[in-house]
Amino acid sequence: MxxxxxxxxxxxxxxxxxxxxxxxxxxxxxxxxxxxxxxxxxxxxxxxxxxxxxxxxxxxxxxxxxxxxxxxxxxxxxxxxxxxxxxxxxxxxxxxxxxxxxxxxxxxxxxxxxxxxxGQFVSPGSFTPGRPMSGFKTGDQGMGHIVLLVPDLAAADRFYRDVLGFNQSDRITDGGRELLFYHCNGRHHSLAIGSPAPGMRGAHHLMLEVNSLDDVGIAVDRCAELDVPVSKSIGCHTNDRMVSTYIFSPSVLRIEYGFGGLAIDDLWEPKSYTRTSIWGHKELRPDLPPAMIVGN
Ligand SMILES: [Fe+2]
Missing domain, CATH: 3.10.180.10 (2,3-Dihydroxybiphenyl 1,2-Dioxygenase, domain 1)
Structure with a gap:
């Protein structure tokens, strides 16, 4: 497991x-x-x-x-x-x-x-953030979540649930897109998948959760100061209630930088949504490649 x-x-x-x-x-x-x-x-x-x-x-x-x-x-x-x-x-x-x-x-x-x-190696007291901040929410919830873009959504869904043993969290159908979310601990999702086009493989984002909402705002300020693109405005997701922004990393993969994600338990019932966000998450940089597609 x-x-x-x-x-x-x-x-x-x-x-x-x-x-x-x-x-x-x-x-x-x-x-x-x-x-x-x-x-x-x-x-x-x-x-x-x-x-x-x-x-x-x-x-x-x-x-x-x-x-x-x-x-x-x-x-x-x-x-x-x-x-x-x-x-x-x-x-x-x-x-x-x-x-x-x-x-x-x-x-x-x-x-x-x-x-x-x-048996991950741990050195207690060693973490020193690269800039002043409150730290990352990890522990039993792990390092965050990854959103993969898969060539065949139905085949990937079967493999990640039936073989790897992930539990379904939710699904979002938004326009023509379908996104599937999976959990393996109290974090609402550690893995999610979408399909940009049949046959394409890649990844949309890696989510890292911080311990303070201030850290999300400070990251947006730092992006402006250092001329790093913020690809989506601060917003709140419908399913995991994460308040987050999306930062364009040097490898095209977005970093969702968020705070306040929902914790779930074994009694969680998967939901279906028709929107990804309650508010915000507006696309700010439609000029940039929309996702890290391998081979492009
Ligand atoms: Fe996310």
Whole structure:
């Protein structure tokens, strides 16, 4: 059983821009580079939560999911392999590089690499934000949520629920779009999927939740000062009630920077909505690429 989103890896030609973006705009804690020159960030006392690797194109390199231990990972491995994908166990060196005790990796039918990890390394008292801020809401809810763009929405929905074991949170149909949301802990969603066009793969945003509404407003101010595009105005979502803004990262992937997301429990009943936002979230930069589409 997946417990939370533990970490995320990106690839981008824009690693250098990410260092300042991550620390000065988002308030992440920039630590020493990875062996391949990756920019690495802390967002709490976990040794590392976000890797930004050098690469020829913008892509999701891997999504790290936390499990309770290797026994739980092996149980999930059996279920995934029965559905087709083959899992490989990370070497000790690979696990150490991710700052976890171990993980199994596989590529899902949509083309995304997942890592089923356990024993994340934590250094209590180590988190130092890149700019003054109240910190990130993580803990049992993990590092945030990721919104993937999948080539086949129905096939992805079956895989993420029936094989990986995510629970449905909600669905939103807004115009011609359909978005599906999934939870694995008290965070309203750790994973969401949409389909921009049949056959396309990519990601729309990574959501990071902060501990104060002031941090969201300060991030918008910092974007204006440092000339970083804010792609959507501050708004409140219908489903998770997050008050957030969307910041255009150097790898096109938006960072939803939010506060006050809904916490849910096992009694949650999935809802359907026809709008993504109660107020706000107005598109401010229609001139920018609408999402990180791999291959574009
Ligand atoms: Fe979001």
């Amino acid at each position: 997946i417990r939370s989103m533990a970490y995320l890896g990106l690839t981008t030609p824009a690693v250098a821009e990410w260092r300042g973006f991550g620390s000065d705009i988002l308030g992440l804690h920039l630590i020493d580079d990875g062996a391949d020159g990756a920019a690495r960030f802390r967002m709490d006392d976990a040794d590392c939560r976000l890797w930004v690797h050098p690469g020829a194109q913008n892509d999701i390199a891997y999504i790290g999911w936390a499990l309770s231990g290797e026994a739980e990972a092996l149980a999930l491995k059996a279920r995934i392999e029965a559905a087709g994908p083959v899992l490989t166990r990370a070497s000790a060196e690979e696990a150490a590089a991710r700052r976890v005790a171990g993980f199994y990796a596989f590529t899902d039918p949509m083309g995304f690499r997942h890592e089923l990890a356990w």
